[in-house]
Amino acid sequence: MKPQRVIFLLLFVSLLSFSSTTETSSSYSTTPPITQSFREAPEFYNSPKCPSIFSNDDQDSGADVPDDTTTTSNDGEEGFNIVNQEDEERNFICADNGVHVAMTLDLAYIRGSMAAILSILQHTSCPENLIFHFVTSASANASLLSDTIATSFPYLKFQIYPFADTAVAGLISTSIRSALDCPLNYARSYLANLLPICVRKIVYLDSDLVLVDDIVKLAATPLGDDKVLAAPEYCNANFTTYFTPTFWSNPALSLTFANRKPCYFNTGVMVIDLDRWRAGDYTTKIEEWMELQKRMRIYELGSLPPFLLVFAGNIAPVDHRWNQHGLGGDNFRGLCRDLHPGPVSLLHWSGKGKPWARLDANRPCPLDALWAPYDLLKTPFVFDS
Numbered sequence: 554m555k556p557q558r559v560i561f562l563l564l565f566v567s568l569l570s571f572s573s574t575t576e577t578s579s580s581y582s583t584t585p586p587i588t589q590s591f592r593e594a595p596e597f598y599n600s601p602k603c604p605s606i607f608s609n610d611d612q613d614s615g616a617d618v619p620d621d622t623t624t625t626s627n628d629g630e631e632g633f634n635i636v637n638q639e640d641e642e643r644n645f646i647c648a649d650n651g652v653h654v655a656m657t658l659d660l661a662y663i664r665g666s667m668a669a670i671l672s673i674l675q676h677t678s679c680p681e682n683l684i685f686h687f688v689t690s691a692s693a694n695a696s697l698l699s700d701t702i703a704t705s706f707p708y709l710k711f712q713i714y715p716f717a718d719t720a721v722a723g724l725i726s727t728s729i730r731s732a733l734d735c736p737l738n739y740a741r742s743y744l745a746n747l748l749p750i751c752v753r754k755i756v757y758l759d760s761d762l763v764l765v766d767d768i769v770k771l772a773a774t775p776l777g778d779d780k781v782l783a784a785p786e787y788c789n790a791n792f793t794t795y796f797t798p799t800f801w802s803n804p805a806l807s808l809t810f811a812n813r814k815p816c817y818f819n820t821g822v823m824v825i826d827l828d829r830w831r832a833g834d835y836t837t838k839i840e841e842w843m844e845l846q847k848r849m850r851i852y853e854l855g856s857l858p859p860f861l862l863v864f865a866g867n868i869a870p871v872d873h874r875w876n877q878h879g880l881g882g883d884n885f886r887g888l889c890r891d892l893h894p895g896p897v898s899l900l901h902w903s904g905k906g907k908p909w910a911r912l913d914a915n916r917p918c919p920l921d922a923l924w925a926p927y928d929l930l931k932t933p934f935v936f937d938s
């Protein structure tokens with residue numbers, strides 16, 4: 554108990570200094586101990602209008618048996634119920650009418666992840682139709698993370714995928730914010746490989762956000778005939794600044810944007826067609842830019858620029874209300890940010906400051922009060938005397 558408390562105090566001190574000091578690489582990679590304990594979230598139920606997450610023919614591929622034939626079969630109710638339960642147990646991961654959500658999961662951000670999950674469940678009309686796909690570092694204690702999620706969300710349909718982050722670690726060059734260099738931050742580029750083939754579309758979400766609107770609407774974003782990815786675009790942002798002069802002065806490189814009208818987008822909220830991603834092998838395309846970045850510095854940030862290089866100017870639009878980003882403040886001074894004008898469906902604390910850290914340090918930004926209601930942490934700091 555004693556040594557644990559010492560580590561805990563150290564964590565507390567590092568959280569206090571979080572927003573005022575420059576980050577060192579160890580401040581992110583040091584895994585905090587799970588002295589954090591979370592409340593159980595209430596159970597959420599589908600509204601009557603929600604579709605079944607299984608379409609009629611996905612139980613037997615090939616056999617064209619309509620659903621009602623199965624339900625009125627002569628096998629007897631008992632038999633049917635057993636089969637049905639088994640199918641549900643086995644196949645919800647592949648449910649083609651489900652809303653599939655991907656997030657990363659680690660001990661450093663788990664409090665944020667829990668708040669995000671709660672906010673999603675609370676604001677959707679079809680909470681039972683959500684299937685969560687959590688990517689963890691292969692070196693993380695997956696059973697601990699899994700238990701933590703299952704304890705707070707006993708009814709959640711979810712699956713955990715270990716990500717061999719050592720593979721990507723060799724591709725990462727250091728950025729201006731060390732938290733961005735965490736290999737798990739790059740997992741979003743590998744979803745098409747990590748998740749089973751049967752998962753064909755995913756809503757990818759960062760862990761430092763909450764939804765205040767129905768994720769079903771976001772998931773239904775039209776991707777048109779050929780778009781791989783949908784995200785809110787910000788065409789007023791100066792796109793030039795995301796890449797170095799080295800990049801822009803080399804035509805062989807900058808020509809990659811020649812026939813596009815590239816705009817900045819934030820990779821913390823994306824709807825991705827995984828079928829199209831797999832068909833186009835976009836993971837390899839992203840990796841190729843990362844390889845190049847290791848040889849010549851073409852950008853400063855972490856996992857974002859490769860996404861811009863591959864997709865900017867060629868994505869399906871999403872209303873800005875779905876990513877009110879930047880609430881974490883700027884990367885240098887940790888200033889508070891205000892909302893962008895317009896309606897809000899999703900609040901995103903991207904940037905250096907995180908609401909849980911600022912709340913614990915008693916130095917919250919005004920908008921952190923909107924995150925607090927989703928905090929499932931039981932007691933932030935228990936010092937028994």
Ligand SMILES: *[C@@H]1O[C@H](CO)[C@@H](O)[C@H](O)[C@H]1NC(C)=O
Pocket residue numbers: 694696697700
């Ligand atoms: C993982 O966490 C569990 C607690 O849920 C613990 O019992 C186990 O020892 C941990 N495993 C490792 C390898 O640390």
Ligand SMILES: *[C@@H]1O[C@H](CO)[C@@H](O)[C@H](O)[C@H]1NC(C)=O
Pocket residue numbers: 791792793794
């Ligand atoms: C965009 O940024 C670049 C480099 O920082 C600068 O040279 C250029 O003038 C900026 N463009 C606009 C429209 O502000």
